[in-house]
Amino acid sequence: MVEINKLSKKYNKNEILKNISLSINKGEVTAVVGPNGSGKTTLIKSILGLVKLNSGSVEVDGINIKNNFTYKNNIGYVPQVARYPENLTGNEILSLVKELRTNYEFSSQKIIESFKLSEELNKPFKNLSGGTKQKVSILIALAFNPKIIILDEPTAGLDPVSSSYFKDLILEEKEKKKTIILTSHIMSEIQELADEIIFLLDGEIKFKGTITSLLEESKESKLERAIAQLMLRE
Numbered sequence: 001m002v003e004i005n006k007l008s009k010k011y012n013k014n015e016i017l018k019n020i021s022l023s024i025n026k027g028e029v030t031a032v033v034g035p036n037g038s039g040k041t042t043l044i045k046s047i048l049g050l051v052k053l054n055s056g057s058v059e060v061d062g063i064n065i066k067n068n069f070t071y072k073n074n075i076g077y078v079p080q081v082a083r084y085p086e087n088l089t090g091n092e093i094l095s096l097v098k099e100l101r102t103n104y105e106f107s108s109q110k111i112i113e114s115f116k117l118s119e120e121l122n123k124p125f126k127n128l129s130g131g132t133k134q135k136v137s138i139l140i141a142l143a144f145n146p147k148i149i150i151l152d153e154p155t156a157g158l159d160p161v162s163s164s165y166f167k168d169l170i171l172e173e174k175e176k177k178k179t180i181i182l183t184s185h186i187m188s189e190i191q192e193l194a195d196e197i198i199f200l201l202d203g204e205i206k207f208k209g210t211i212t213s214l215l216e217e218s219k220e221s222k223l224e225r226a227i228a229q230l231m232l233r234e
């Protein structure tokens, strides 16, 4: 579903992503893990077309994203920090996004009920708590039934009940054959959700495979220890 070929990205003279090639499969949850500053967000932004690549290509659903904007209609993105017009309410933001998006199936009721958002959607975005902003951001990303869901540390700031509901939601989306890309520092979350792990270090892929294969390769029983081993190997 997402094919990245020899991607390099520099900020000034710093090479942040170094000749990365990888495939991300449909119907799977792919977790991108790695220490702070390893390039996870830059990789996500490259798929979203939010950064200019220095070399290499990104294809989404068989289409090279360079100079192409329509593919973004198929993506739901939850950024690390949600930024929406602060004075608008959640409901107003949803209406705005409806006007901008094309070809969508809109379904928000279940998420609104489970996250208990109906009152909150009437308040200006700036007045919401951090966790509620995150829930509204998840709602906006998922309500439009996107084929590809990209989540940058989605549960940071969510309480345990909401976090648990969020994980159920992602597993349901996976059942619907969505392509899901997730970054997280929470190993239990990755263990519950991910089919495939990509471990990034200093802009290079140091491991790509299933959790089982990572545990086997590292001879560890816990994911956290296996990842720590990858970090210490360098």
Ligand code: ADP
Binding pocket: 011, 012, 016, 034, 035, 036, 037, 038, 039, 040, 041, 042, 043
């Ligand atoms: P991660 O998501 O793994 O924490 P990032 O992709 O955010 O890592 O950042 C990787 C590196 O790129 C960091 O050293 C960061 O400082 C640098 N970087 C990110 N965005 C920019 C930018 N807009 N300009 C300059 N450097 C940046």
